[in-house]
Amino acid sequence: MINGFGIVWAERGLMLAGLANTLLLSVLAGICALLLGALLTPLLMHRAKPVARSVRVFVDAARCTPFLLFAYMVYYGLPSLGLRFDNWSAGLSALIVYHTAYMAEILRGAWAAQPRAPIEAGQAFGYHGLALFRRIVLPPLALASAPVVGNQLIQIIKDSAFLTIIALPELTHAASSIQSRHFVPFAAFITAVLLYWALCLVVEAGVSTVGRMAEARR
Amino acid sequence: MNMNDISDMSDMSQCRQVLSVSGLSKRFGSLQVLDGIGFSVARGETVCLLGPSGSGKSTLLRCINWLERPDSGHVLLDGRQIGVSSGGVVMNDRELALMRTRIGMVFQHFALWPHLSVLQNVVEAPLHVQRRPKGEVMAEAEALLRRVGLFDKRDVFPARLSGGQKQRVGIARALAMKPALLLFDEPTSALDPELVGEVLAVMRDLAREGMTMVVVTHEMAFAREAASRVIFIDRGVIVETGHPEAFFSAPSTERARQFLLRYAGAGLPNAAPVPTPP
Amino acid sequence: MSTADVLAIFGGALTTLLLSAAGIALGLPIGLGLALLRWARVPLAGRAAAVYVSLLRATPLVTLVLLLFFALPNVGIAVGPIAAGVLALTMNTSAFNCEVWRASLMDFPKEQIEAAKSVGMRRALRFRRIVMPQIVRTSLPGLINEMSLLIKVTPVLAVVGVVDITRAAVRIGAETYEPLPPFFVAIAIYVPIVFALVSLQRWIERRQAIPT
Numbered sequence: 001m002i003n004g005f006g007i008v009w010a011e012r013g014l015m016l017a018g019l020a021n022t023l024l025l026s027v028l029a030g031i032c033a034l035l036l037g038a039l040l041t042p043l044l045m046h047r048a049k050p051v052a053r054s055v056r057v058f059v060d061a062a063r064c065t066p067f068l069l070f071a072y073m074v075y076y077g078l079p080s081l082g083l084r085f086d087n088w089s090a091g092l093s094a095l096i097v098y099h100t101a102y103m104a105e106i107l108r109g110a111w112a113a114q115p116r117a118p119i120e121a122g123q124a125f126g127y128h129g130l131a132l133f134r135r136i137v138l139p140p141l142a143l144a145s146a147p148v149v150g151n152q153l154i155q156i157i158k159d160s161a162f163l164t165i166i167a168l169p170e171l172t173h174a175a176s177s178i179q180s181r182h183f184v185p186f187a188a189f190i191t192a193v194l195l196y197w198a199l200c201l202v203v204e205a206g207v208s209t210v211g212r213m214a215e216a217r218r
Numbered sequence: 219m220n221m222n223d224i225s226d227m228s229d230m231s232q233c234r235q236v237l238s239v240s241g242l243s244k245r246f247g248s249l250q251v252l253d254g255i256g257f258s259v260a261r262g263e264t265v266c267l268l269g270p271s272g273s274g275k276s277t278l279l280r281c282i283n284w285l286e287r288p289d290s291g292h293v294l295l296d297g298r299q300i301g302v303s304s305g306g307v308v309m310n311d312r313e314l315a316l317m318r319t320r321i322g323m324v325f326q327h328f329a330l331w332p333h334l335s336v337l338q339n340v341v342e343a344p345l346h347v348q349r350r351p352k353g354e355v356m357a358e359a360e361a362l363l364r365r366v367g368l369f370d371k372r373d374v375f376p377a378r379l380s381g382g383q384k385q386r387v388g389i390a391r392a393l394a395m396k397p398a399l400l401l402f403d404e405p406t407s408a409l410d411p412e413l414v415g416e417v418l419a420v421m422r423d424l425a426r427e428g429m430t431m432v433v434v435t436h437e438m439a440f441a442r443e444a445a446s447r448v449i450f451i452d453r454g455v456i457v458e459t460g461h462p463e464a465f466f467s468a469p470s471t472e473r474a475r476q477f478l479l480r481y482a483g484a485g486l487p488n489a490a491p492v493p494t495p496p
Numbered sequence: 497m498s499t500a501d502v503l504a505i506f507g508g509a510l511t512t513l514l515l516s517a518a519g520i521a522l523g524l525p526i527g528l529g530l531a532l533l534r535w536a537r538v539p540l541a542g543r544a545a546a547v548y549v550s551l552l553r554a555t556p557l558v559t560l561v562l563l564l565f566f567a568l569p570n571v572g573i574a575v576g577p578i579a580a581g582v583l584a585l586t587m588n589t590s591a592f593n594c595e596v597w598r599a600s601l602m603d604f605p606k607e608q609i610e611a612a613k614s615v616g617m618r619r620a621l622r623f624r625r626i627v628m629p630q631i632v633r634t635s636l637p638g639l640i641n642e643m644s645l646l647i648k649v650t651p652v653l654a655v656v657g658v659v660d661i662t663r664a665a666v667r668i669g670a671e672t673y674e675p676l677p678p679f680f681v682a683i684a685i686y687v688p689i690v691f692a693l694v695s696l697q698r699w700i701e702r703r704q705a706i707p708t
């Protein structure tokens with residue numbers, strides 16, 4: 001069992017490539033989902049009922065659907081509609097669309113909990129438009145939503161592992177491939193687990209740092 | 219004489235009118251909160267708006283800087299209309315924001331920006347809205363904080379301050395904009411009784427130094443002592459106005475008399491009104 | 497898609513529900529046990545529990561399932577796909593449940609325990625009659641949330657060959673050259689189940705918000 005790790009070390013190139021792909025997928029999907037979710041949040045709270053309702057249906061449907069099914073559908077199902085995706089585009093877009101729904105709901109919740117008075121003060125002092133948003137609205141909102149957004153990023157990292165099923169060469173796929181070629185399941189998958197753990201600890205450290213900033217201001 | 223619109227009652231000449239409100243009306247749903255109100259404030263005056271809860275005083279104040287949009291009427295700051303541009307068109311956000319930089323506001327619940335320290339709160343708008351040079355703004359901010367007694371708390375975040383301290387920062391923040399007019403929306407109503415005094419002291423000094431102020435308050439002793447004029451509002455109309463001494467010792471209208479009686483113990487903070495018979 | 501196909505998918509659905517139920521049933525008490533170990537600050541076991549929870553919350557379920565399915569036979573423990581699946585689900589959900597239970601335990605008012613001590617209640621009795629009923633109540637929304645999350649990840653058990661909804665759907669799609677309908681059926685089975693749990697969670701939260 002121990003020399004299994006020796007084999008994994010010999011194949012570290014493959015493992016690290018898998019890790020890099022997991023990182024790439026997660027970071028890209030995280031950023032896109034956060035930005036798109038931020039665009040969706042005002043629509044979620046829109047005055048016009050049809051708009052708000054249809055976005056609400058999308059968000060609730062996404063949150064009730066297993067991610068794996070959704071990824072499968074994008075990769076296997078959409079080609080029958082004429083949309084051909086390679087596994088990278090399918091995987092990345094599935095991650096983004098799915099988690100945009102979650103981010104929209106997270107940001108809506110964080111926004112609802114924000115006090116209105118400081119924003120009104122911003123308007124009274126002559127802020128408007130982008131400056132009002134950037135300097136007055138956004139900073140407290142970002143501080144408040146950091147923990148939940150961080151959790152969602154961890155979810156994205158874990159959901160990326162599902163994409164091994166559509167043969168995307170991310171971390172779990174790399175571990176699987178090393179396992180099937182050298183019969184070192186314990187070493188290969190434990191290494192993968194430890195690497196996932198390291199990624200999550202990094203995200204949690206980031207959230208802690210922001211959390212300390214928020215705590216100083218609470 | 220229409221007591222409700224006293225915009226030309228002041229015997230001071232037009233060019234010294236900092237604020238001129240006329241024909242201001244506002245309704246919320248079926249409730250007429252303001253009904254054709256008008257008054258003027260000359261430079262250096264401290265005007266206190268008094269009245270029972272629900273009389274429309276706060277709404278009136280918030281209409282001055284268009285945080286509430288009046289249904290009709292005019293608000294003029296130094297002769298220029300707020301909210302409506304010269305063509306009669308409603309101002310866009312940018313024009314409105316520009317006008318608001320000349321009016322300072324102090325809020326009932328302080329409304330300090332929680333992500334900024336005390337000093338950062340004070341310099342924020344002068345730096346980023348008025349775009350004044352940093353050296354000048356910093357020096358003035360520190361002087362203002364010294365003046366309200368909070369210089370040693372300049373790097374503290376608002377969450378760590380008491381209510382009275384927060385409100386004093388709020389006043390410094392408003393003063394840092396060098397406004398032509400300062401609005402106070404029940405500045406001490408959210409404070410514990412023992413903290414009210416420190417805020418009123420700052421306001422009294424400001425009045426004495428000739429700051430032009432419009433104050434909505436329930437602090438009768440403050441109004442009596444610091445105001446140059448009081449305006450009594452009830453149910454959306456101006457009922458009575460005059461010199462504070464005259465108003466408090468010998469009100470000329472029945473409603474004013476009843477109001478002062480209900481606030482028996484007026485001058486004591488948080489005096490509870492006696493409920494009126496229907 | 498013939499009736500036989502639809503039945504195949506429903507058969508897969510039943511498997512899913514049974515596996516999820518097993519995972520939930522086992523994960524709840526194990527999660528509570530882990531939470532108690534940490535709350536009571538048992539010297540070695542408490543720390544071990546903390547590490548276990550941190551690791552498992554960071555591990556994707558698919559990686560865990562593959563690890564158990566391939567690695568355990570290698571060290572002499574024979575596991576079939578169903579056993580590996582249930583074990584992975586249980587380990588995963590127990591870690592998340594631990595955090596839910598722990599949050600309730602940490603929020604538990606100290607005074608109540610002191611009051612129980614002062615009338616002479618011993619530890620076991622205190623826990624059974626005072627602490628437990630209340631933390632069950634406060635943990636309920638979080639635990640139900642975790643149940644809905646668990647059900648959402650069970651499709652991955654297809655990876656190790658447990659016949660599941662997704663596997664049936666893919667197979668049918670490959671056979672009929674119409675991949676989309678089976679997926680819609682699969683989704684149509686999962687979404688209401690998850691939605692029912694989420695609605696239950698919201699209902700409980702609303703009820704608990706009403707002061708008793």
